[in-house]
Amino acid sequence: MKRREFIKLAATTGVAAVTGLNLNFAQERSLKVGVYGGYFKDSFDANIFPKFTEDTGIKVESVAEPTGEAWIVQLETAAKAGQAPADVSMIAQGSMLRGMNSGLWAALDESKLSNLEFVREQLQNKDAEGKLIGVGAVSWYITLVSNTDVFPEAPTSWDELWKDHKNQLGLLALSSNSYLLEITAKTFFEGNATLDTEEGLNAVFAKLAEVKNNVQLWYRDEGQFQQALQAGEIPMGQYYHDVTGLAAADGFPVRSTFPKEGGVLDSGSWAVSRAVKKLDEAHEYINWFSQPSIQDLVARSVGTAPTVKREFLTLSEDEFAAVSSDIEPIIPHYALHLNRGDEISQRWSEEITG
Amino acid sequence: MPNLIIQAISKRFGQTVALEDVSLTLPEAKLICFLGPSGCGKTTLLRLIAGLEQASSGKIFLGETELSAIAAHKRNIGMVFQSFALFPHLNVANNIAYGLKIRGVDKLTRLKRAEELLELVQLSGLGKRHISQLSGGQRQRIAMARALALEPDLFLLDEPLSALDAKLREAMQVELKLLQQRLGITTIVVTHDQQEAMTMADVIVVMGENRVQQIGAPLEIYHKPKNRFVADFIGSNNFIPALVKDTQSVSALGSIFEIALPKSLKVGAQVALSIRPEKLQLYSSEPPKSSKLAGTIKFIRDLGSTVETFVEVAGHELSVKGIQHLATGDKVWLSFDPADAVILEV
Amino acid sequence: MNHPSYGKPKNRWPYFLLTYPAIMILLLFFVPLCIMFALSFFKRIQSAFFEPAFVFENYVRAFSTFFLQRIGVSLWVAAVAAFICLLIAFPFTFFLSRLRRSRQVPYLVLLISILSLSEVIIAFSWSLLLSKTSGISNLLVALKLLDAPVSWAPGFVAMLSALVYISLPLAIIVLYPSLSRLDVSLTEAATTLGASPIVSFFNVVLPNVRQALLTTFILVFIFVLGSYLIPQVLGRPEHWTLPVHITDQALLKSNMPLAAALAMLLLIASAGLSLLTLRLGRSQL
Ligand SMILES: Nc1ncnc2c1ncn2[C@@H]1O[C@H](COP(=O)(O)OP(=O)(O)O)[C@@H](O)[C@H]1O
Ligand SMILES: [Mg+2]
Numbered sequence: 001m002k003r004r005e006f007i008k009l010a011a012t013t014g015v016a017a018v019t020g021l022n023l024n025f026a027q028e029r030s031l032k033v034g035v036y037g038g039y040f041k042d043s044f045d046a047n048i049f050p051k052f053t054e055d056t057g058i059k060v061e062s063v064a065e066p067t068g069e070a071w072i073v074q075l076e077t078a079a080k081a082g083q084a085p086a087d088v089s090m091i092a093q094g095s096m097l098r099g100m101n102s103g104l105w106a107a108l109d110e111s112k113l114s115n116l117e118f119v120r121e122q123l124q125n126k127d128a129e130g131k132l133i134g135v136g137a138v139s140w141y142i143t144l145v146s147n148t149d150v151f152p153e154a155p156t157s158w159d160e161l162w163k164d165h166k167n168q169l170g171l172l173a174l175s176s177n178s179y180l181l182e183i184t185a186k187t188f189f190e191g192n193a194t195l196d197t198e199e200g201l202n203a204v205f206a207k208l209a210e211v212k213n214n215v216q217l218w219y220r221d222e223g224q225f226q227q228a229l230q231a232g233e234i235p236m237g238q239y240y241h242d243v244t245g246l247a248a249a250d251g252f253p254v255r256s257t258f259p260k261e262g263g264v265l266d267s268g269s270w271a272v273s274r275a276v277k278k279l280d281e282a283h284e285y286i287n288w289f290s291q292p293s294i295q296d297l298v299a300r301s302v303g304t305a306p307t308v309k310r311e312f313l314t315l316s317e318d319e320f321a322a323v324s325s326d327i328e329p330i331i332p333h334y335a336l337h338l339n340r341g342d343e344i345s346q347r348w349s350e351e352i353t354g
Numbered sequence: 355m356p357n358l359i360i361q362a363i364s365k366r367f368g369q370t371v372a373l374e375d376v377s378l379t380l381p382e383a384k385l386i387c388f389l390g391p392s393g394c395g396k397t398t399l400l401r402l403i404a405g406l407e408q409a410s411s412g413k414i415f416l417g418e419t420e421l422s423a424i425a426a427h428k429r430n431i432g433m434v435f436q437s438f439a440l441f442p443h444l445n446v447a448n449n450i451a452y453g454l455k456i457r458g459v460d461k462l463t464r465l466k467r468a469e470e471l472l473e474l475v476q477l478s479g480l481g482k483r484h485i486s487q488l489s490g491g492q493r494q495r496i497a498m499a500r501a502l503a504l505e506p507d508l509f510l511l512d513e514p515l516s517a518l519d520a521k522l523r524e525a526m527q528v529e530l531k532l533l534q535q536r537l538g539i540t541t542i543v544v545t546h547d548q549q550e551a552m553t554m555a556d557v558i559v560v561m562g563e564n565r566v567q568q569i570g571a572p573l574e575i576y577h578k579p580k581n582r583f584v585a586d587f588i589g590s591n592n593f594i595p596a597l598v599k600d601t602q603s604v605s606a607l608g609s610i611f612e613i614a615l616p617k618s619l620k621v622g623a624q625v626a627l628s629i630r631p632e633k634l635q636l637y638s639s640e641p642p643k644s645s646k647l648a649g650t651i652k653f654i655r656d657l658g659s660t661v662e663t664f665v666e667v668a669g670h671e672l673s674v675k676g677i678q679h680l681a682t683g684d685k686v687w688l689s690f691d692p693a694d695a696v697i698l699e700v
Numbered sequence: 701m702n703h704p705s706y707g708k709p710k711n712r713w714p715y716f717l718l719t720y721p722a723i724m725i726l727l728l729f730f731v732p733l734c735i736m737f738a739l740s741f742f743k744r745i746q747s748a749f750f751e752p753a754f755v756f757e758n759y760v761r762a763f764s765t766f767f768l769q770r771i772g773v774s775l776w777v778a779a780v781a782a783f784i785c786l787l788i789a790f791p792f793t794f795f796l797s798r799l800r801r802s803r804q805v806p807y808l809v810l811l812i813s814i815l816s817l818s819e820v821i822i823a824f825s826w827s828l829l830l831s832k833t834s835g836i837s838n839l840l841v842a843l844k845l846l847d848a849p850v851s852w853a854p855g856f857v858a859m860l861s862a863l864v865y866i867s868l869p870l871a872i873i874v875l876y877p878s879l880s881r882l883d884v885s886l887t888e889a890a891t892t893l894g895a896s897p898i899v900s901f902f903n904v905v906l907p908n909v910r911q912a913l914l915t916t917f918i919l920v921f922i923f924v925l926g927s928y929l930i931p932q933v934l935g936r937p938e939h940w941t942l943p944v945h946i947t948d949q950a951l952l953k954s955n956m957p958l959a960a961a962l963a964m965l966l967l968i969a970s971a972g973l974s975l976l977t978l979r980l981g982r983s984q985l
Contacts, residue, residue, distance in 0.1 A: 066951075068950075068952045069954040070950075070951050072954070073956065097747065098747065101747045101748035102749050173932075174952060176952065216854070218936075220932055220933075221933060224827060227828070231831065231833035233851055338747045340746075342744070342761075342953070342955065345948075349937075354766075354937060404892055405892075425896075426892065427891045427892070427893075429892075433889070435889055439885035439886050439888065439889035440889075442908060443908055452893050453893035453894050456894045456895050457894060500893070501892070504893065
């Protein structure tokens with residue numbers, strides 16, 4: 001998972017593992033929280049963590065998580081040595097499952113999470129035995145974006161990608177972060193269920209391969225696509241709803257559209273490594289974060305979609321629309337990417353981007 | 355073979371003046387030395403002749419042909435560089451035959467010619483050697499062989515012997531001279547070593563301060579230096595301040611000397627009387643000579659083959675060379691033959 | 701040309717110091733390499749991580765047509781980039797080394813400062829430079845050399861340009877010492893022996909800098925081979941080099957064993973090719 005950040009060398013791995021050693025001699029209570037580096041860490045440092053310290057007296061040391069799955073590899077490696085580079089980490093859904101399968105996550109005590117009731121059901125991660133291992137932290141939409149100068153009319157459906165737009169699209173480069181299989185399945189077939197059968201999967205791949213000629217850029221780095229979208233160089237594609245909104249507010253000729261099939265709702269959860277000692281503080285943090293009032297704050301200051309149900313929030317229509325939508329979202333088929341990921345990504349490389 | 359004529363050549367490198375209005379006529383088939391202190395422009399003049407530099411003004415002729423109008427690689431000049439500049443990627447024979455190869459001479463002829471040249475420089479059988487396997491002296495000879503391979507009109511050598519040790523250098527001076535006499539090619543050797551120039555040269559061009567100071571046969575240069583620079587640079591000399599009395603005599607250190615003077619000198623002019631140390635004679639009592647000076651021995655230096663004695667005459671120190679049996683502090687007399695003295699303008 | 705002989709050290713210290721490079725090579729190069737080698741045989745657990753084992757399945761996957769093609773593309777891209785880089789760097793450095801010392805310094809400083817630019821900055825600058833909206837094609841339109849602005853990125857030429865750009869300073873700095881050590885009097889000697897400038901360039905300059913050229917070629921080749929950001933940002937999917945896929949496997953798919961196996965493959969391919977090139981270069985001398 002990488003958001004709003006340039007790719008960094010995997011070399012940061014070692015450094016982060018070393019700095020993860022907790023040398024906290026002071027008596028005061030503190031917590032290390034891992035968030036995606038760059039925009040996320042900056043916004044949390046500025047708006048969220050100070051409020052938490054103010055409310056609870058627990059000091060927060062934020063840790064920038066490297067991109068992709070490097071962070072969970074680090075967590076896993078450190079846990080084997082009984083170490084934890086952060087006490088609570090923001091973890092993408094694919095990584096949540098991966099960590100669950102390797103027994104990386106500590107089970108959370110629901111009795112200590114009184115605010116859990118506000119959090120949407122599908123944003124509570126449970127392991128095979130039904131134990132809680134993660135609680136929704138932030139979620140965001142990937143939507144159909146377009147340049148308003150080039151396309152005065154907003155597109156309405158994901159099927160726009162298949163229309164006559166030769167070399168005009170920018171799409172995410174990987175099967176596991178673009179969720180284009182899910183989008184294709186929802187737009188032309190029966191949704192994620194189609195991906196569970198072999199014929200269905202083949203049909204989806206075949207359909208998706210039809211967009212190849214329309215794609216100018218298969219991007220890994222968001223900045224590159226955003227720049228091209230704003231300039232009208234690549235006038236259409238998939239991108240983050242919130243960031244597109246911010247760019248539009250800054251006066252760029254771009255718009256984000258929730259297609260009638262829905263935007264893709266992806267999310268990150270708070271999870272705790274089994275090696276973490278400060279379980280009390282960790283629970284306190286997660287519980288605090290799950291309060292509707294804090295979710296309001298997050299939506300307004302970080303710009304992500306709230307993880308609690310809308311009825312508990314005080315967001316206005318506009319504020320809500322800026323980060324979310326009432327259209328039923330497309331939920332990524334995380335299990336498919338995890339359990340058959342190697343095969344899927346190989347086919348992806350050969351048939352879609354190849 | 356025709357004369358080499360250098361006509362009013364000047365050369366500047368940006369602000370630096372390397373040569374100032376040099377004009378020379380150099381005789382054919384002779385060994386000529388460009389002699390002068392470092393930085394006086396010897397190399398520059400040689401490179402101008404070879405075409406490796408372009409003159410700022412002036413022309414160079416070889417007989418009737420204007421050399422300076424011909425591209426460097428078409429001039430047919432053999433040159434030995436100070437660093438020898440042997441091609442490290444070629445063996446000895448191929449180095450020597452490089453020029454032939456460029457002219458499209460076939461391989462067999464090339465190798466035969468290379469072997470002839472190796473014989474000429476007394477290194478027969480070394481053709482297959484790699485350059486890195488040669489001693490300094492051997493490289494020097496190979497560089498000469500390579501430059502001579504094309505039977506050049508001119509043979510130019512830039513300080514060819516300076517990299518060799520003293521003993522080898524002396525042997526090579528003789529050898530180079532003999533080689534030049536055998537081949538009869540007009541040869542120019544750049545050197546800053548006056549002894550080397552005296553040994554080898556038929557003609558010496560003394561250079562200094564970016565100009566030609568004097569051109570002539572070695573003994574002429576030695577005995578009749580045209581100016582203070584030449585007199586100072588070639589051998590050691592005593593310079594005695596003097597005043598022109600009349601057209602026949604000068605006064606110096608309180609004595610009058612009868613000496614043939616250049617016509618250009620006016621009566622009362624300040625001049626220098628120059629006399630070589632070995633041309634001064636030392637006496638313990640006043641000699642019956644006309645040109646003489648009285649003084650005191652200040653210091654004696656035994657040089658092995660000769661003895662150098664420093665004599666103070668009227669507050670002026672003069673050097674005398676020659677065997678004598680006197681001691682420091684002795685009162686002595688000096689005399690010389692006026693024909694050996696040279697009057698120089700100051 | 702000359703063979704320096706080293707005197708024997710008089711005390712124990714220098715011997716001790718001599719072990720320093722050995723230790724550093726061991727620590728910084730050999731140990732990570734061993735870890736990577738071991739990792740490449742570990743068993744990948746698709747839904748989790750990996751576990752220590754001795755299996756060949758990573759290599760089986762690495763030797764699939766897809767990845768072999770990627771290696772082919774990577775080697776090809778690196779070779780073309782290194783070649784173009786040398787075509788530019790060699791004449792440039794040759795003339796640079798013949799300038800006066802004081803004139804050379806500003807150029808060298810500028811080049812070294814380009815070296816300090818990160819691949820990220822270079823990749824994005826080039827993607828802007830070659831874009832339709834703000835790129836140089838607009839300049840060409842203004843100069844009436846082009847009818848309408850065009851987009852040159854992503855594409856093979858775009859990727860190659862950035863790769864050449866990023867490796868150019870490296871090539872120049874590696875070439876510089878040997879070219880400035882090249883005795884000017886060698887070409888002058890050739891001139892007096894009747895060689896025109898072109899002839900002396902080909903049979904005196906070139907043979908004497910050939911080893912330096914080869915070394916530089918290999919260095920740039922390997923440098924380019926390791927680049928993953930430029931191919932990813934400026935190349936189309938068919939130009940994505942193996943390192944792009946290694947990065948994907950390691951960072952986005954938690955497939956360390958396959959990433960390690962692919963890296964080993966790339967390492968062996970590039971080391972083999974480099975040795976071969978060097979061997980060829982020597983034998984023709
Ligand atoms: N390529 C050059 N660039 C600038 N100055 C030079 C160059 N070559 C020679 N000079 C200058 O010209 C003068 C004469 O040099 P040179 O001919 O090499 O003297 P010599 O050979 O008598 O020692 C010196 O002051 C030298 O610094
Ligand atoms: Mg010189």
